[in-house]
Amino acid sequence: MRIHEHIEDASSLLHQTLVPYYGPDLPHPSAYLIFDGETAELLDDQIARLLASYSVDINHGFVPFPDPLDQLPLSSKFGCWEVIMKDLSGYLHARNVRSTILSRLEVIPIEQGDLLDERELQRALLVLAMLSHAFVWGEQPVSTYIPACLAVPWVEVTRKACRLPMLTHSLMVLSNWKRFDVNKPIELGNIALLNGFLSGTDEANFYLVTIELEDRGGKALKHMLKAQYFAGKENEQDVTNELKAIENIQKSMLNTLSKMFDRVDPYIFYHRVRHFLSGWKGNSSLPDGIVYEGVSETRQFLHGASAAQSCLIAAFDVFFNVQHVSDQTRDFIDEMRLYMPFKHRQFLHMLGEHAHYLNDFVQKSTSKELRQAHNACIDQLVEFRNKHIQIVTVFILAQMRKSDDETSSSARGTGGTVLMPFLKTSRDETKIKREKF
Numbered sequence: 202m203r204i205h206e207h208i209e210d211a212s213s214l215l216h217q218t219l220v221p222y223y224g225p226d227l228p229h230p231s232a233y234l235i236f237d238g239e240t241a242e243l244l245d246d247q248i249a250r251l252l253a254s255y256s257v258d259i260n261h262g263f264v265p266f267p268d269p270l271d272q273l274p275l276s277s278k279f280g281c282w283e284v285i286m287k288d289l290s291g292y293l294h295a296r297n298v299r300s301t302i303l304s305r306l307e308v309i310p311i312e313q314g315d316l317l318d319e320r321e322l323q324r325a326l327l328v329l330a331m332l333s334h335a336f337v338w339g340e341q342p343v344s345t346y347i348p349a350c351l352a353v354p355w356v357e358v359t360r361k362a363c364r365l366p367m368l369t370h371s372l373m374v375l376s377n378w379k380r381f382d383v384n385k386p387i388e389l390g391n392i393a394l395l396n397g398f399l400s401g402t403d404e405a406n407f408y409l410v411t412i413e414l415e416d417r418g419g420k421a422l423k424h425m426l427k428a429q430y431f432a433g434k435e436n437e438q439d440v441t442n443e444l445k446a447i448e449n450i451q452k453s454m455l456n457t458l459s460k461m462f463d464r465v466d467p468y469i470f471y472h473r474v475r476h477f478l479s480g481w482k483g484n485s486s487l488p489d490g491i492v493y494e495g496v497s498e499t500r501q502f503l504h505g506a507s508a509a510q511s512c513l514i515a516a517f518d519v520f521f522n523v524q525h526v527s528d529q530t531r532d533f534i535d536e537m538r539l540y541m542p543f544k545h546r547q548f549l550h551m552l553g554e555h556a557h558y559l560n561d562f563v564q565k566s567t568s569k570e571l572r573q574a575h576n577a578c579i580d581q582l583v584e585f586r587n588k589h590i591q592i593v594t595v596f597i598l599a600q601m602r603k604s605d606d607e608t609s610s611s612a613r614g615t616g617g618t619v620l621m622p623f624l625k626t627s628r629d630e631t632k633i634k635r636e637k638f
């Protein structure tokens with residue numbers, strides 16, 4: 202086991218602080234207060250550079266740009282992972298995924314010079330996470346351990362990337378698509394899923410709808426920064442215009458969210474898709490957590506992949522100062538930040554440090570138009586959460602009832618929450634941000 206000696210207990214990864222660190226390569230949050238916004242182009246250019254330093258794209262938000270890598274080189278030492286990935290659905294259908302992984306993979310040490318390219322790093326994270334989740338959930342009974350051939354490189358790669366050894370929203374959704382035509386937008390009709398578990402139309406569409414939503418919503422980030430900037434300058438008209446732009450983007454996000462109903466069959470989602478996203482915290486199928494073999498004998502507890510880990514929706518909350526402070530929401534929503542890419546968490550922190558510019562400005566403004574524009578955005582965010590509650594009702598609760606599954610782990614989300622009280626409280630915490638006239 203010498204190869205593992207230098208790997209510390211994976212549980213130390215669970216204690217990453219929520220307070221971001223502004224390293225020498227990242228601008229301090231005050232950076233954009235000194236924007237010189239004399240021309241719209243100059244301001245956009247400065248915002249684009251600021252966002253890029255947090256690995257956020259001005260046109261695509263948290264969706265990676267350039268597009269994700271579709272495969273690690275087969276000739277590299279990691280090619281063996283990709284060979285299994287290529288036929289993952291087949292192994293899952295044949296119920297031999299575990300024996301395949303155990304017989305074909307060895308522990309591959311990750312060296313300092315490995316995976317220096319960001320796209321390769323993200324691809325390695327996705328592949329190791331998917332293979333591990335396939336190993337755990339792909340056969341019955343579920344596995345209570347992840348074998349060393351996956352766990353050891355997985356923990357090493359996640360350390361390199363400052364991430365948790367878990368499948369997350371940012372991996373399964375944001376790093377898992379390709380465009381048919383790279384000159385056309387990232388939207389349904391021009392995107393395909395790189396890898397699925399059991400695969401098929403409904404699984405692919407569940408992720409692709411979310412990618413379209415993330416890409417559309419990502420365009421709001423620059424307007425958020427501009428609104429804060431203009432609020433700092435007490436420029437009512439420009440703040441109002443930015444809020445109206447944000448509202449329009451929110452409408453298009455809602456439009457995309459509704460596509461879940463047309464494009465994804467709730468039965469297939471419930472019975473064939475969500476299972477693989479589950480985690481090993483608050484999950485009655487794995488009450489004692491999981492052992493990452495070769496890393497630590499201590500059982501680990503981690504939440505599964507959930508869009509609650511979306512930095513985009515978190516950014517809307519942070520920007521409008523929506524506080525998830527109740528017992529039903531606080532801990533889970535705070536914890537979800539740990540599952541986001543590190544730089545994106547730092548971005549949220551930066552956005553939050555400036556949230557008071559907009560919110561104080563709106564509160565003290567006497568402009569009806571400004572306050573209406575602000576409330577229209579809050580209404581959109583509430584609508585988003587209402588639509589999302591409808592989705593959860595159809596895709597989870599109704600399926601649960603039909604399957605007579607009420608007492609099983611399905612009463613909870615893949616992230617482990619008790620569903621309805623959590624989602625409704627989150628919606629109500631948004632509603633109260635409406636300004637009164």
Ligand code: HEM
Pocket residue numbers: 407410411414458461465470506507508509510511514515586589592593596597613614615616617618620623624627628
């Ligand atoms: C079929 C589609 C979807 C289903 C069944 C679904 C289900 C769930 C569930 C069960 C939760 C509770 C947390 C957990 O335990 O995981 C949740 C939370 C959440 N979901 Fe979804 N979700 C869907 C699509 C989306 C999409 C497309 C987004 C947007 C990117 C999204 C954003 C969120 C957010 C932000 C939360 C945290 C609660 C909140 O902020 O109000 N979900 N979702």
